[in-house]
Amino acid sequence: MLSSKKTNLKRVASALIAIFSILGIFVVQLFRIQLINRDEIAASKNVDVYTLKVEGARGEILDRNGNVLATNRQGNRIVFSAAHFPSLKNQSERNEIIISLIKLLESKGEEWNDNLPLILNPDGSVSFKENSDSYIEYLKSPDMLNLNHYATAQNCFDALKEYFSLQDYSDEDAIKIASVCVSLRKQGFSITNPYVFAEDVSSATIAAIKERSDFYRGVEHEVVTYREYPEKSLAAHLIGTVGAISQSEYENAKNALEQKLKDPNLTEEEKRALEKRSYDLDDIYGKSGVEKLMEEYLKGADGYKVISRDTDGNLKESYIEEPEKGETVILTIDAGLQKAAEIALEKRIKELTAQKGLEAAGAVAVIDVNTGELLASASYPGYDLSTYYENYSKLASDPAAPLWNRVLQSTYAPGSTFKPLVAIAALETGTVNKYDQYICNSVFHYKGMDFRCLRSHGRTNVVEAIEKSCNIYFYNVADILGINKMNEYATAFGLGSKTGIELPEAEGVLAGIPYRESLGKLWLPGDTIQASIGQSDNLFTPLQLVNYCAAIANGGTRYVPHIIKEVKTPDKSSTIMKKDPAVAFKTNISASTFATVKEGMLRAVTQGSLQSTFKDLKVQAAAKTGTSQTVKIVNGRAVKGNNGFVISFAPYENPEIAVVVLIENVDSGTATAKVAADIYEYYFGTMKSVVPQQPFNTLLP
Numbered sequence: 001m002l003s004s005k006k007t008n009l010k011r012v013a014s015a016l017i018a019i020f021s022i023l024g025i026f027v028v029q030l031f032r033i034q035l036i037n038r039d040e041i042a043a044s045k046n047v048d049v050y051t052l053k054v055e056g057a058r059g060e061i062l063d064r065n066g067n068v069l070a071t072n073r074q075g076n077r078i079v080f081s082a083a084h085f086p087s088l089k090n091q092s093e094r095n096e097i098i099i100s101l102i103k104l105l106e107s108k109g110e111e112w113n114d115n116l117p118l119i120l121n122p123d124g125s126v127s128f129k130e131n132s133d134s135y136i137e138y139l140k141s142p143d144m145l146n147l148n149h150y151a152t153a154q155n156c157f158d159a160l161k162e163y164f165s166l167q168d169y170s171d172e173d174a175i176k177i178a179s180v181c182v183s184l185r186k187q188g189f190s191i192t193n194p195y196v197f198a199e200d201v202s203s204a205t206i207a208a209i210k211e212r213s214d215f216y217r218g219v220e221h222e223v224v225t226y227r228e229y230p231e232k233s234l235a236a237h238l239i240g241t242v243g244a245i246s247q248s249e250y251e252n253a254k255n256a257l258e259q260k261l262k263d264p265n266l267t268e269e270e271k272r273a274l275e276k277r278s279y280d281l282d283d284i285y286g287k288s289g290v291e292k293l294m295e296e297y298l299k300g301a302d303g304y305k306v307i308s309r310d311t312d313g314n315l316k317e318s319y320i321e322e323p324e325k326g327e328t329v330i331l332t333i334d335a336g337l338q339k340a341a342e343i344a345l346e347k348r349i350k351e352l353t354a355q356k357g358l359e360a361a362g363a364v365a366v367i368d369v370n371t372g373e374l375l376a377s378a379s380y381p382g383y384d385l386s387t388y389y390e391n392y393s394k395l396a397s398d399p400a401a402p403l404w405n406r407v408l409q410s411t412y413a414p415g416s417t418f419k420p421l422v423a424i425a426a427l428e429t430g431t432v433n434k435y436d437q438y439i440c441n442s443v444f445h446y447k448g449m450d451f452r453c454l455r456s457h458g459r460t461n462v463v464e465a466i467e468k469s470c471n472i473y474f475y476n477v478a479d480i481l482g483i484n485k486m487n488e489y490a491t492a493f494g495l496g497s498k499t500g501i502e503l504p505e506a507e508g509v510l511a512g513i514p515y516r517e518s519l520g521k522l523w524l525p526g527d528t529i530q531a532s533i534g535q536s537d538n539l540f541t542p543l544q545l546v547n548y549c550a551a552i553a554n555g556g557t558r559y560v561p562h563i564i565k566e567v568k569t570p571d572k573s574s575t576i577m578k579k580d581p582a583v584a585f586k587t588n589i590s591a592s593t594f595a596t597v598k599e600g601m602l603r604a605v606t607q608g609s610l611q612s613t614f615k616d617l618k619v620q621a622a623a624k625t626g627t628s629q630t631v632k633i634v635n636g637r638a639v640k641g642n643n644g645f646v647i648s649f650a651p652y653e654n655p656e657i658a659v660v661v662l663i664e665n666v667d668s669g670t671a672t673a674k675v676a677a678d679i680y681e682y683y684f685g686t687m688k689s690v691v692p693q694q695p696f697n698t699l700l701p
Helices: 002-036 038-044 088-107 133-140 153-163 171-187 203-211 247-261 268-275 289-293 335-352 392-397 415-429 462-468 471-481 483-492 513-518 525-531 542-554 591-606 669-689
Strands: 046-054 068-080 118-120 126-128 195-201 219-228 242-244 284-286 303-310 315-321 328-331 362-368 374-380 438-440 443-446 449-452 458-460 557-559 564-568 575-578 583-586 622-634 637-650 657-666
Touching: 068 203, 088 171, 088 195, 088 203, 118 153, 118 171, 126 153, 133 153, 153 171, 171 195, 195 219, 203 219, 247 268, 284 289, 335 362, 335 374, 335 657, 335 669, 362 542, 362 669, 415 462, 415 471, 415 483, 415 542, 415 591, 415 622, 415 637, 415 669, 438 471, 443 471, 443 525, 449 471, 449 525, 458 462, 462 471, 462 591, 471 483, 471 525, 483 525, 542 557, 542 591, 542 637, 542 657, 591 622, 591 637, 622 669, 637 669, 657 669
Parallel strands: none
Antiparallel strands: 046 303, 068 195, 068 219, 118 126, 242 284, 303 315, 328 564, 362 374, 362 657, 438 458, 443 449, 557 583, 564 575, 622 637, 637 657
């Protein structure tokens, strides 16, 4: 009996020990759960974790003195976030949000991204937008509406109304809602791929959206950067434009990145730096000018942030990589000189406009004769970079071609500005010397043809021939010199060939046997006579002319003109790339030849037709004018006009800059010289009197 009680007590004790042991385990586990693993539990509540790209700001473009030509400003962008935006299952809710947003923006006069290639006409019919073939093809494709290729615009619209449940909306509202819905699908709208609904929206509109945030689910606002041009139209043709990246640009950039990443010598850090500068289809890309040329440097490095949302709907954001601003591109242009050149050109053109019913246009280029740096480059008419896309249709259809860079892309018969070149060739080959004379009685009889001069100059030597622009003298010289020898020297000075500047430029034409044969035609003896005064087939760009003049000024060195001076880090503390002067060709022409030709150009200013224009300058300039005839159709009739040129350099003794001025449809080259005089007045007056800007990253004295 006693034994039985002892046994029962042991059993009870064992049971109690077991119970307390289990309870102890539970207590320890509970402690671990509550205190030790609470972060893990919290993390396990996350239902969504995703990464978003944060755009890196574009780099700035500055002039040589640090003046801002292109920068960025902050603005508001409306985006749809798939984390909160109604899903496809709630199409009706999507539609309500979309049409409400559209009406809100339109009531405030603001635009939203409407890309649908359908137009609702006033009579209620629907038609396709012009130049939208690729989008129309997508609309009809199996990926979207799955319609036959011959489906009409009305067929597409009817299918869209059914597809997106838009039957209860008016056609005006339905086509707008459909535009957004198609874009969402086409873009692949998702948590990792937000949709941009509207760009550059006012703060008032953002406030109105936030006031109804419960209704506008998933409609968010981002503060982003937009390109800003403080001077708006200054150097527009050089700075260029940016715009949404095209499919081909995207593919090219993607392929280029893949090739770079294949380099086995790249470190992981270098690879990551390259990847951060990759493109998405909603990125901005340089379309023209320096914006396009320096895209590789200007593009910012994108950053990335992680966004998590827990079961309670709480959002948490944190950067894993900060975005980085693009590099700073510094141009050779002087903003003050550029502005002075543009003002002088426009003023003179307006004074000369309407003569003979022809619209005038023109170009100016200023180059450093000792480096090849382009200090100013103006093309008139120009355009406002800040309203480029808004006014593009008007600009593109304007017969005056304001988008065209006449300095680099237009070619002209140079007229008498070619005569210094012929004089150089004749002197250097011994065809003539400084004192040889030819008699000018205004007519040159040659092989049964008569070639004329504007007046009778009597006995004329080379210096006088340049000063007075005597055609007869150069006809005689050309007959002895011949076209091949003439062109040998023209080639040395870069005429009729690209200069090598970084931006797109025309090649031009050097009149001669090879070019004429390329047309399947013969070169005749009379063509050589005409070529000697800058006529025949000769066609040069203003940049070629100013570079040729610079080589005369500096004693025979032809530089490669350049517009990029250097590239610095965003904070301007370090130089990434610097462009040094590059010699294209050394002519090795004698100093005496240049002295003789320059003397003739000096006398054109001190004694010739330019005397009154240049007499009040603080420095002595030298110049040569030129005129070439044009024929244009105005109001259905042919009207003759002249393109006027002047090439010049200053100071005469120790040249610093060369200037070319072209004005289309004027009476003569002399009429253009006032522009050059204004530029010299600014450069050697206002510009030289201004205290130089403090160099980057240096302490003030």
